[in-house]
Amino acid sequence: MLKQILNEIEQATEPLTVPELSRRLHLEPGVVSQMVAFWVHKGRLSGDNIENTPHLQHCGRGCHGPDNCHFVAKMPGAYTLRKR
């Protein structure tokens, strides 16, 4: 089941959404999100949510700090397959 996530991403020819993937695998979107999070933790998917970008530098515009930039809010999580 977990490997199906990776297989679908590997075989896809255009970008996928989690709802689309859950439809293909006949799973709940919440379950697919959890499995994606598992593969991100394992390092097989690059889980690059911009909100979690480390050491975002301060541009001097008066926000509360480097990790609180108001211009990077609301970015969706996006994942790509990492080569083994």
Added chain:
Amino acid sequence: MWLLEKPGVADSFCLDYGRELEVALAHLCQIIEQHPAVVRQYPARWLAIKLLEQDRALQENLLQLSGGPAILTHAQISYQQLSRAEGEEVDVLIADRRYRWIHALVQDMVVQEQPNSATLSDQIDRIVLHRHWGVPLFLALMWVVFKITAETSAPFLKWIDAVINGPVARWAVLALTAVSLNNTWVESLFVGGIIAGVGGVLVFVPVLLFLYLALALLEDSGYMARAAFVMDRSMSKIGLHGKSFLPMLVGFGCSVPAIYATRTLENEKDRILTGLLVPFMSCGARLPVYVLFAAIFFPQQAGLVIFGLYLLGIVTAVFLGIILRRTIFAHKEQSVMLMELPPYRLPSPRNLWLHTWMRIRSFLHHATTLILLTSILIWFMRAIPVRGEGAFAQIPIENSLFAAAAQTVTPLLEPLGFGSWQMGGALLTGLVAKEVVITTLSQAYHVEEVTNEEETPTLATDALWIGESFLQATADMLKTLPGILGINLFGAVSEDEPTTLMAMIQQDFRRTSDGHTTAAALGFMVFILIYTPCIVTIAAQKQELGARWMWLSIGGQLLLAWLLAFVVFQVGRWLV
């Protein structure tokens, strides 16, 4: 969970991990049960599972117990044997089994009233994520955003301009008079430098307020994630990495965090390429310049012109990206992107206001720091004489150090239709921050207002006027709303008189473009769109991409801006 709470069920519950894993677990349990010190601390089966999952913290704890090292050795052997046999890491096998069990349980226990029915989000996504209509829908929405921003903010823009150049300037003079500093260079610094400079930028707060409010609405509703997806799908088709669009989307607010956001791209070539393309996404700081020039030269099509500039920025970035991706930055294709989509939701007014206010506050902070300092610096440069007669702060601006410095770039701007030192100076100072272009123009075209002392209103009169004019501006804003949809409820719209600054800019463009003001104005706006971003963005490029790529970006953008503005002006002067 009710099942596990039944007496005796929890004790007997045991997830079946499959034959191979169960054999390994049984073997490990036998080893563990031979060591009472360990069994006293941890249940045997639980410990066996955690060891096969390679739980680091548990492994370290086990080393402290009698028999722990031996158990760890057996666990490691079992792990390696299982991994080889199954061709996968054991913790993946364990997790997979758990998900299968959960899935089977849900299938048995959960009854869906309407199986496979599409949610409201899915139904909306059929249109929004449509293969052919997704991108045009995104562009149409952005056009609406810019049209609303430009037209509904106009009354407040005029109101703030009138307040700053009227009551605020008068109050500053009154305060300086009270300390006997009126009619000195200090008054000129405050009124002609700081108030004109910083005030010239603050005038555009309503524009940014409406823009950020519209963007917050699109973000909080869940639409922006869909926009990123449809753009990603289109970019993938032309060979650009889909994840590149996510930092670019951030660049519509500010280029600085967008440059840093390129760290999310694993491939270095993709990261550098995206970092070079981000500045073409027109940031919020350029918007006041667009609004000013659109109001002067394209008053009836301001929203459309501004939208066109944003679109040109995207097209330029995509076009350059295709060329660079197939030449300097060519590399093996990466896998497609999987993107999470948040559900659609009705944004709460409180959240909308919070997100909008945070961005406006950032702009205001910028205005009261960097722009304020630049205003003061420009004033001093305007006050220092380099030719002709006149003392400090008592010279015609054409004889100032500022004009002399700006005139060094004027010859380069003549073929573009805006070869005046005022525009040259504005573009030079725009390297500090794009909003400073407005600041510089406000000071460069500064016209001394003649005030009849008998007509000077009192503070109370001013305060009353401010309140009344704000209400009038609000009423005017509400009147524009039906007009955006093409419904004219209030008869012919009278054209407002241009401000002094607007009139001076128009006059200057008429002179430098030999009468072809429309083409020159469009060329100027294109130049602002494309040329080198602010110094903070440049610093971010240096940090993230390296000095070499930073210089390439600076030079490349300057050259491209000049070329595009040249084409726009030279072609436009023959067409219009």
